[in-house]
Amino acid sequence: MKIAIIGGGAAGFFAAIHASKPGNEVIIFEKSPKILSKVKISGGGRCNVTHQPLEISKLVKNYPRGEKFLKKAFRHFAIPDTFDWFQSRGVKLKIEPDGRVFPVTDSSQSIIDALVREVQKLGVEVRISTGIKAITPTKSRFRLQSEKGEFEVDRVIVAAGGFPKVDGYTFLKSLNHQIQNPIPSLFTFNAPKEPIRDLMGLAVPDGLVKLEGTKLNYRGPVLITHWGISGPAVLKLSAFGAEWLHEANYRTKALINWNANFSEQSYVDHLLAYVQNHPKRKVFAHPLFDIPSRLWVHCCENSGLSETDLFGNISKKSMNRLIQNLFCYNLEIDGKTTFKEEFVTAGGINLGEVDPDTMQSKNHPNLYFAGEILNLDGITGGFNFQAAWTTGFIAGSAAKN
Secondary structure, eight states, rough: EEEEEEOSSSSHHHHHHHHHHHEEEEEEEEESOOOOOOOOHHHHHTOOOOOOOOOOOHHHGGSBBOHHHHHHHHHTTTTTHHHHHHHHHTTTTEETSSSSSEEETHHHHHHHHHHHHHHHHOEEEETTTTOOOEHHHHSEEEEETTTTEEEESSSEEEEEOSSSSSSGGGGGGTTOOEEEEEEEEEEEOOOOTOOGGGTTTTTTOOOOOOOTSSOOOOEEEEOOOOOSEEEEHHHHHHHTTHHHHHHHTTTTEEEEEOOOOOOOOHHHHHHHHHHHOTTTTTTTTSOOTTTOHHHHHHHHHHTTTTTTTGGGGGHHHHHHHHHHHHHEEEEEEEOOOEOOOOOOEEEEEEEGOOOTTBBBBBBSSSEEEEGGBBBOOOOOOTHHHHHHHHHHHHHHHHHHO
């Protein structure tokens, strides 16, 4: 039996490995001259291969799109299976304090080498610079068209990744699958008119960022950059708010609580207590609430205070404005920036047309999908690779027989 894998990335390699058995001819078609290129650059070249083990019910909460679909898929192959697979092939993994998992070598090459070794051992053929332009179902097979000729195969696993524009999915046209329009996910917020950019490089460890007029919010580290704000809280919020932000043309207000451990009332209570205990201290010189000093001064200036003001002399109006700047800082967002190498696309093949237990198309027998070609995506932390391993494993295992 001849099985074609379209795409030489993480999902494609994993699908090829699990589709292999004696008697099967498995071929990976990769349009670019390089294989596993996203694995290579992921995590700053370290490859964030998965996340620390989580129960499936908690794991799926890290996927803005595809939660219900993956709940079924993860029953077949979840995070502990990823650990077992790589470690049994000599790739030791480590869990970092934030839950991200990397090879102990801190090199993505360890992951690439393990996948390539396995493919070579199993006799999988890899054809680079061979892009598939069209897939046409015939009576009982599929015809693949490429610049290097036509190929007839029995089964096809499409693992071509996500595309930034809908015309990237043209090669699937004859299969009549519904494509969810692709939109960006995992990006930072631009704030070109905001003076806070002067504090670039400054970070708070536990902020809360909300999008005004929505219930969308995320808690975690927030980083101020020369273009706006970034950090895990912002990136994760961008993923869950991808559709809303796209419709808003990336223009909105972000409301920031610089220390998520404090509610508005607790800011009030702590500030009043400090005023009572230290009325003679200068406000600028004594940052509170674990706020970095430069950010504290910025919030004070925004509140109408000067460097000579004492805590005991703060007016009620300035006090209220300071609490507002600490608890609900208003930031005008205008635009986005792709976060380093974390280019993730929301959109792709409609999940309702794919069986999560086999990754087989509900429209065409012997046609399977894996990875980001599907309309599913995760937040940062190894979740997108975990979805790739899981869907690749299921598609390959189902196509094998």
